[in-house]
Amino acid sequence: MSTLLTQTLCKSFGSLAVTQEVTLTFESGKRYAIIGPNGAGKTTFFNLLAGNLKPDTGHILLDGRDITSLDVTSRARIGIARSFQRNNLFAEMTVHDNITMACAIQDNVAPVFWRPMSGFAAVHDKAVGIARQVGLEDDRHTAVRHLSYGSQRQLEVALALACKPKVLLLDEPTSGMSPQETARMDHLIKALPRELTVIVIEHDMDIVLEFADQIVVLDYGRVLVQGTPAEIKNSAIVRQRYLGEEGVAVGSHSAQRPSP
Amino acid sequence: MAMTRNNLRLSIGVAVAVLALITQLSTGAFAQELFAEAAILAVFALSLDLLARSGLVSFGHAGFLGLGAYTFGGLAVLQNWPPSLAMAAALAGGIVSGLIIGCFAVRTSGAFFIMVTLAVAEMFFSWVFRSPLFNGADGMGGVPRLDMRAMGLDLNNPKNFATFCILICICVWIFAEYIIVTPFGRTLDAIRQNANRVSAVGGRVFSYRLAAFALSGAIGALSGALKAQHTNFLSPDLATWVVSGDVLIAVVIGGMGTFVGGIIGSGLLVYLKEILSSNFGHWYLFLGGIFIGVALILPRGIVGSLLDWLDRRNARNNPAPAREEEA
Numbered sequence A: 001m002s003t004l005l006t007q008t009l010c011k012s013f014g015s016l017a018v019t020q021e022v023t024l025t026f027e028s029g030k031r032y033a034i035i036g037p038n039g040a041g042k043t044t045f046f047n048l049l050a051g052n053l054k055p056d057t058g059h060i061l062l063d064g065r066d067i068t069s070l071d072v073t074s075r076a077r078i079g080i081a082r083s084f085q086r087n088n089l090f091a092e093m094t095v096h097d098n099i100t101m102a103c104a105i106q107d108n109v110a111p112v113f114w115r116p117m118s119g120f121a122a123v124h125d126k127a128v129g130i131a132r133q134v135g136l137e138d139d140r141h142t143a144v145r146h147l148s149y150g151s152q153r154q155l156e157v158a159l160a161l162a163c164k165p166k167v168l169l170l171d172e173p174t175s176g177m178s179p180q181e182t183a184r185m186d187h188l189i190k191a192l193p194r195e196l197t198v199i200v201i202e203h204d205m206d207i208v209l210e211f212a213d214q215i216v217v218l219d220y221g222r223v224l225v226q227g228t229p230a231e232i233k234n235s236a237i238v239r240q241r242y243l244g245e246e247g248v249a250v251g252s253h254s255a256q257r258p259s260p
Numbered sequence B: 001m002a003m004t005r006n007n008l009r010l011s012i013g014v015a016v017a018v019l020a021l022i023t024q025l026s027t028g029a030f031a032q033e034l035f036a037e038a039a040i041l042a043v044f045a046l047s048l049d050l051l052a053r054s055g056l057v058s059f060g061h062a063g064f065l066g067l068g069a070y071t072f073g074g075l076a077v078l079q080n081w082p083p084s085l086a087m088a089a090a091l092a093g094g095i096v097s098g099l100i101i102g103c104f105a106v107r108t109s110g111a112f113f114i115m116v117t118l119a120v121a122e123m124f125f126s127w128v129f130r131s132p133l134f135n136g137a138d139g140m141g142g143v144p145r146l147d148m149r150a151m152g153l154d155l156n157n158p159k160n161f162a163t164f165c166i167l168i169c170i171c172v173w174i175f176a177e178y179i180i181v182t183p184f185g186r187t188l189d190a191i192r193q194n195a196n197r198v199s200a201v202g203g204r205v206f207s208y209r210l211a212a213f214a215l216s217g218a219i220g221a222l223s224g225a226l227k228a229q230h231t232n233f234l235s236p237d238l239a240t241w242v243v244s245g246d247v248l249i250a251v252v253i254g255g256m257g258t259f260v261g262g263i264i265g266s267g268l269l270v271y272l273k274e275i276l277s278s279n280f281g282h283w284y285l286f287l288g289g290i291f292i293g294v295a296l297i298l299p300r301g302i303v304g305s306l307l308d309w310l311d312r313r314n315a316r317n318n319p320a321p322a323r324e325e326e327a
């Protein structure tokens, strides 16, 4: 049971404020979706959560412990796992070897230099299970570069699942997928064990509204609104901007932007 | 059953080993000196190539070779240590210096790593170049060879020494091949392919690279200890950047990351140096020309290109997505 908390998180790239005073609570076992237009700072927020970036100010707490100063590796070790928006795989390995690698690292098998990898049956079994979970069981011996883009996206999620996560961060898991692949990923996300805290960045509103307990709308690095799917659907500002309601000029976007 | 990359690589390795052992026995003393030299360079090449598996290419590897040579020679000549102990000390020296230098070197990568390793090797060079302890630039003679007479082997005999060096090279090769199928070795491969993802799944990239660097340092020092025994002489020249460059050429020409490629490259380098230097004045010019030619025709090195060719052939014969194995 893990609760992830951010307190007034801020991050700027030069003069571009990409994360602005984001204070959010991700309760254990709940499903969250983060939505927002391109460049809203969604991926940057994940980079802050996973430790790829250090916040300029603010804190991140996992189960009450301040983890702001932990690096990526340490956060992955305490259960914050992520998938990437751009496929970020072991390109020369097979699907099975990719997943096995992640499992071996998580299970502290990776430092072993006196026994061949083939001898670690438990790790291999685990990798087979994860391949099945993401729907890659038939492609286990395919090299990453021979995989379709959609299958690479599935493997991307598999590597995150292999990390024994408590908090799972998925960055646009369905982007670039065919409708069938999207449906399968949708199914996979819904079938994730309930004790897992899941945060998904997703553009597909059908998936988001159906899957999420809570939706966070990011806009220019700020939390615009958050609430249940019903609340978000009924929120005037979200309706105007993201659910394609009529009569809203694109210009209103920049008009509301806080001046630097 | 199609030949896999791994099987082809291992088969070439076995063929080279058998060929070297047999040919070496039937040649004269002069050729045996060349065999020993090539085997020692091959051990050095394996050291560089093992590190390269983790994605780090060193341009200061002569530092480890020099350190191994001077540790061995210094202890054996100046302290009268038995050569076997001195050799163990050289290996330990390689590990310890690898850990110390690695602590800051492996935090960098790419061009910065090249600069750091080069700088450290040059520091070592300038130290032994001036140090009165080892006769500075003049070098120091009288370095003994390992005493294996108890086993009926006099290593002062060129044939025996060549056999000994080839056997050590084979052992190091088997060791390297074993390491890369262990979880540790697979993690080095993963780090080479995508260090960021290794961190993201909880792998401490720094620790693995540090371990690889220390291991590589030990093997590099071993080749240095052999080199000192081969020439019976310690010279600061052992630690110059030219030595680092030569081994890098041997590995690149043979095929980086293939292990046996570096061994073939070493043999080629020693052989070409010998025939070119005895026939031409500007032999390095010819050598350079030959290597540029090979690099242009076979951009992934001799063995690397052969393995790529195998991949393409297998893909053609087997329309289903090719089964993959690591290089």
Ligand SMILES: Nc1ncnc2c1ncn2[C@@H]1O[C@H](COP(=O)(O)OP(=O)(O)OP(=O)(O)O)[C@@H](O)[C@H]1O
Binding pocket: A013, A016, A018, A036, A037, A038, A039, A040, A041, A042, A043, A044, A045, A085
């Ligand atoms: N490392 C960086 N250096 C400079 N600017 C960056 C960096 N990373 C992101 N940005 C900028 O920050 C803004 C937010 O980027 P981010 O990737 O977080 O957006 P996003 O919400 O994930 O968008 P998308 O939906 O396109 O993935 C963008 O304007 C981007 O150009």
Ligand SMILES: [Mg+2]
Binding pocket: A042, A043, A044, A085, A171
């Ligand atoms: Mg993004």
